[in-house]
Amino acid sequence: MNLNIKDTFNKELPADPITENSRRQVMGACYSFVKPKQPLKPSLIHSSDEMGANLGLSQADLESKKFLDIFSGNSVLPNTNPYAMCYGGHQFGNWAGQLGDGRAINLFEVNHMDKQWALQLKGAGETPYSRTADGLAVLRSSIREYLCSEAMYHLGVPTTRALSLALTGDKVLRDVLYNGNPAYEKGAVVCRVAPTFIRFGNFEILSARQDVATLKTLTNYTIRHFFPHIKEGAKEGYLQLFKEVSERSLEMIIHWQRVGFVHGVMNTDNMSILGLTIDYGPYGWLEGYDHGWTPNTTDRQYKRYRYGNQINIGLWNLYQLANALYPLIEDAKPLEAVLNSYRENYQTKYLSMMKSKIGLFTDHGEDAELLNRLEDNLEMTETDMTIFFRNLGRFKKSSKISTSLPPYITDAFYAPEEVQGELFNTWKQWFTDYSLRLNKESLSNIQRQEKMDSINPKYVLRNYMAQLAIDEADTGNYGLINELYQLLKQPYQEQEEAEKWYAKRPEWARHKVGCSMLSCSS
Template identity: 60%
Template sequence: MLETKNGTLSINYLCLFKFNTMKLHIKNNFATELPADPSLENIPRQVEQACFSYVAPVKPSNPELIHASVEVANTIGLKEEDIASTAFLNMFSGTTIYPETKPYALCYAGHQFGNWAGQLGDGRAINLTEVLHNNESFTLQLKGAGPTPYSRNADGFAVLRSSIREYLCAEAMHYLGVPTTRSLSLMLSGDPVLRDVLYNGNPAYEKGAIVARVAPSFIRFGSFEIFAAREDHENLKLLADFTIKHHFPNIHEEGSQKYVAFFEEVTQTTLKMIVEWQRVGFVHGVMNTDNMSIHGITIDYGPYGWLEDYNSGWTPNTTDRQHKRYRFGNQPEIALWNLYQLANALYPLIQEAKPLETILDAFSTDYEKEYLNMMKNKLGFQIKKEQDIILIQSLTQLLENVETDMTIFFRNLSNITKADATTTAFNSIKEAFYNENDLKGTIMKDWHDWLEKYTIRINEETLLDAERKEQMNLVNPKYVLRNYMAQLCIDDADKGDYGLINELYEMLKKPYDEQPNFQKWFAKRPDWARDKVGCSMLSCSS
């Protein structure tokens, strides 16, 4: 609304002028239909009976666009030329607010590392608005744009290193075929941010940065948990009804059954997301319930990582070093644990445990079935054979016996042909081992035994070798965003060189293609990166 007092008219007129070349189809459903925090005071506090708090981004002193995704821009209704505009820079740095919008931060709670943490909320994320394009709705969000009422003891900003990792990873996951939020832009704020990267009492100033993220919504498991924990069933129902109405329009059940149907859909999409994580060797690192999307998409890229060597016990999170709750091999179990918490949150709307228990009880069986199908695809098996599960189990045990690069192993496995002798087959995969000297005695014998069984098994397939290789290469990526690669980008970016960000971005858009010009990135983690900060485990510092 335009007002004349205090110069508001001229300010809004200026906003309209700045944005008249960049058109978005604005939809403010979330902020219009759900209860807002009545207080506009932007200080850390408990927010009651509200789904969100209005809060404006902090204007950066000298914003600079580092990189932007043309594809994501097109997805939300922008053109390539919009990216180069002042309007784009202003909006997605938080400098100027788009007309007819009011940015806000979400209120939610969560379980962190298995413990109830109470109110959490968007501590360094600010939702700009919702947009509609091609009959799809998207929420636009800035990460690192300043404090909110949910920032607790933090400042709400983000640093360049974590922003680069978030920006690249979301896009890498998308092109790998893993459900995820998307990255629209990466910008410098021009303002220094104080961080203690190692949590060792030695904070230092780093470059501040802002990532623009895009998702159907940023509603999380914790969005429902907070209302259930506070016994605010009225707002719990409002949020559930809103979510189903706008994001699950295929649900037509009435009464309590629609919430059961909602939970079942969230369970299934979450399951499929975890299977995709396991397929490509991705470890989230912080699977708290506040980091779980109700859309079954990967959100909140903090201390994530891809398996270098196949190690089911590996976690990228230094905070999780001792108990390894969020280790690679435990991700399916954690997903189920988190779904139990969502079920508890939705129970007040259903008032019956049995339908929720039925859905949860089926999770493990459904997961094992989907996991088996996924692994069979990775191994090039199309014909069903009962012994496949034994062959898969023995392989995962073998991969853990000595340090074996997961990505290289599965990619090169497709080079084995039906006519290969065991020694020839071994030569196809030996590049994946970090130290061939470890392959002695019974370990080498076990590998030869497995490869003999594998060649026998692929001879039972009807596909020709070239056809099987093509199918395997569609599910076994050649290129993933290894932590050391992201760290090299960060090191260059700290010096003002963003060339490597663009190089890796282009490579990661086609992770299943051979891309011979990027062959140098199809390599095991270098020795220098084994224990280097940012290349192995990471902290939550951002």
């Protein structure tokens, strides 16, 4: 296994001078050196040959004992210095102070084919930022992260990636429902990969502590390595950085809305400076189309991070990043202009994205109203988001609705018998207007369907699918993990042999733990 190690973060940024692994407030530093906890009996469950190739690893490398040792935390590569990042954050709208990598340890950075990758173990033991926790992860949450990060990548959503999933052989105590009934679960560790894991919170903690010197050092580092076209060390460069982070964050969230992904815990410490989806905790996929749905049990009451509010939370989080960068810019007006631009752009970009989902690729004045009515209709009766939009591509320009909706539309309804009377008439009117609008498009029915099928996935990692893989893995059977991993590599393809996964959530999964809402321990 010959990796081209080229560390930058732990060489160019200030380190915590204290090297003991004790919980503490870390001042004047961007990270603390810490080694992973050695697992009791590590074993590899799955690895990504695709991600491995991006790092210069062969299939033989992925199957080697050395690979297992390094990416389970059992050993540390020579001449590398693992570390945990120091950052703060706003959690559920409140400043939480220092947070940091409480259960993530950055191993090293790899440069391959002129691309830089940071590799990080999640669940590899305690760090100075673990607070009262043990720094470990359990199998269920690790499977969810491993599968979802790769699934999101193939959906075309900006995301961190995953290299490997391993059992540690340790037992980890967790209270899955936060109801005072903890139980031991199988420990696991995921190797996560991204160009960098720097978050909004890395800047926030330094600004909150008025450590402007380290803030400037971190910001210059970020520009130098990840935004090299921006001028380093100048106010206009810092403002340009903020503008590009704003644009990338908006693009990411628009993609979430497109595929029906709900992050579940959009705290500022879970926002990547590169606009990548990061930290797959209590996430979920919309089953029924519902702007008010959140997958996070902690968010059940106020629904701050609900599907329909994600774009607004993105803006709120950018306000916090603007505050953090203000000491480097010292002018509020240009920062406010960027934030206002986000607000204006999300209206335009959201409309454009939703139009593409229903096959409208030219501009007409009535489109926003047509889409508003559609979204209202979708919430009048429980309607599967993925199936509805995927099947809508089969609707022809000349189609007429008389006494019933087409089966490929009613297939998306959880209770199709509800769609009668006034509700049926509402849908009939919408499809009548939609048919007239389609006649203004130049694409043929076949061309439009092909284009819609490249935007509306057929397969996503539905919550119950991940739970089935978790349940099987608990018995020592990892076949379903690989089956879903392969399925989700081609989410826009028909895959006739996998048709069983193109189905509404089964009724048994409606209230089953892990299939509807999840806790932050997920």
